[in-house]
Amino acid sequence: KNVDIVISGNGGAFNWRDAVEFMAVGASNVQFCTLPMHYGFRTIRDLRSGLEHYLKEMGFTSPMEIVGKALKNIKNQEDLVKPETKSEINYDKCIGCGLCFAACNDGGHMAISWDSELRKPTVNEDKCTGCAMCMQVCPVDAIRMREKFDSKVHYFAERR
Numbered sequence: 001k002n003v004d005i006v007i008s009g010n011g012g013a014f015n016w017r018d019a020v021e022f023m024a025v026g027a028s029n030v031q032f033c034t035l036p037m038h039y040g041f042r043t044i045r046d047l048r049s050g051l052e053h054y055l056k057e058m059g060f061t062s063p064m065e066i067v068g069k070a071l072k073n074i075k076n077q078e079d080l081v082k083p084e085t086k087s088e089i090n091y092d093k094c095i096g097c098g099l100c101f102a103a104c105n106d107g108g109h110m111a112i113s114w115d116s117e118l119r120k121p122t123v124n125e126d127k128c129t130g131c132a133m134c135m136q137v138c139p140v141d142a143i144r145m146r147e148k149f150d151s152k153v154h155y156f157a158e159r160r
């Protein structure tokens with residue numbers, strides 16, 4: 001939104017949907033490297049046909065009509081409503097692997113303490129930033145995130 005230059009989207013695009021998302025936020029071209037290296041040049045046909053179908057379905061006459069389409073939805077950080085999000089551990093499911101402790105500790109937030117005798121993690125909510133890294137590394141889905149927004153509470157958990 002803030003620059004008037006040609007933007008090239010690269011790093012992480014793996015299918016035509018990714019390309020559309022890059023374009024919607026301003027990229028007028030998208031680069032693919034790992035995709036054809038891994039799955040061969042036939043992937044270019046898939047990219048092309050996926051994009052063609054999408055354009056037709058959405059009523060666009062040119063890929064350039066997608067470029068920047070979603071920019072109006074992007075807000076400045078200070079305008080975002082930030083819910084309070086905290087990690088919550090279900091001790092009935094926890095197997096004491098310690099992965100959440102390692103992720104939080106080594107990731108820098110240091111919001112989980114670890115009882116090495118009981119093999120039990122405990123979340124310090126004052127330090128928890130709600131990054132959800134612990135939830136993502138837990139092998140048994142024992143962690144969910146509690147989100148408080150407008151005094152309403154809801155939970156989200158890793159989907160496997």
Ligand code: SF4
Nearest residue numbers: 104128129131132134
């Ligand atoms: S959500 Fe992030 S900061 Fe909070 S306990 Fe989990 S890893 Fe630590």
Ligand code: SF4
Nearest residue numbers: 094095097098100138
């Ligand atoms: S990652 Fe999950 S299973 Fe492992 S200690 Fe943490 S809560 Fe328990």
